[in-house]
Amino acid sequence: MSPAEETTASPTGLRARKKQRRYEAISETAIALFLEKGFEKVSVAEVAAAAEISKPTLFRYFASKEDLVLHRFADHEDEAARTVADRPAGLTALDALHHHFLDGLERHDPVTGLNDAEGVLAFHRLLYGTPSLVARLYGYQDRSEQALATALLDAHGGNPLEARLAAAQIVAVHRILAEETWRRVSAGEPVDEVGRAAVTAANRAFDQLRTGLTRYA
CATH class of the missing domain: 1.10.357 (Tetracycline Repressor; domain 2)
Known part of the structure; x- marks a missing residue:
């Protein structure tokens, strides 16, 4: 998106893109931890800390620990x-x-x-x-x-x-x-x-x- 388009984009659209980027960032952080240590050995609290958010905030984005991984399938x-x-x-x-x-x-x-x-x-x-x-x-x-x-x-x-x-x-x-x-x-x-x-x-x-x-x- 060009700077002009970014400037004229609606606040709703900007918020949606920002939220989507946050979804993806949290999910990728979680997957990296799961691949390194194993799914069962990583707690949700550990994921939240690595993503620099609180645990309640994480659950506002993802309903379960499993959804942190399956977010990659959301578009499919x-x-x-x-x-x-x-x-x-x-x-x-x-x-x-x-x-x-x-x-x-x-x-x-x-x-x-x-x-x-x-x-x-x-x-x-x-x-x-x-x-x-x-x-x-x-x-x-x-x-x-x-x-x-x-x-x-x-x-x-x-x-x-x-x-x-x-x-x-x-x-x-x-x-x-x-x-x-x-x-x-x-x-x-x-x-x-x-x-x-x-x-x-x-x-x-x-x-x-x-x-x-x-x-x-």
Whole structure:
């Protein structure tokens, strides 16, 4: 943002950006401590001290210790729903989600699991190696399903139960593909090789979503 834009920006917008920066700073401080010492060995009070805020202030930003880590997923919670809502005219919801996932693999987006940067691998080890974080992650996935179900209803109609069942299957496909890709990358397999396999797996998974579970019918 230019100085002129900064000057003319509304106070509300400036406050929102300042609050977002504070969210991110506190979260990154916490994650650095968790990676260094382990999630269970770091107290909320220690995080607050490192972030130079009080414990009550920290809880005004984050409802739980787990949310300090999962803040990184906040932007992804309604990503599938936004992909459907913002898709180009003439593109089905499922095709839009398929293309979006493949684009993420091409970018080596950490959320796809296809990223071997040490910081990303360490974060995923922290996440998947901490039971309370895994449990909390399911709450994010549930909200992602609900948002996607609403977007699917808006896009293609149907009934709420049908849309929720479809959303659950789509979110599960995203999660399982990402976890399998991360598992292979974290085991030391070459990213290029894993990436090719991930694209093939994604194509097969979305084909299965398109045709239904006929194999098991």
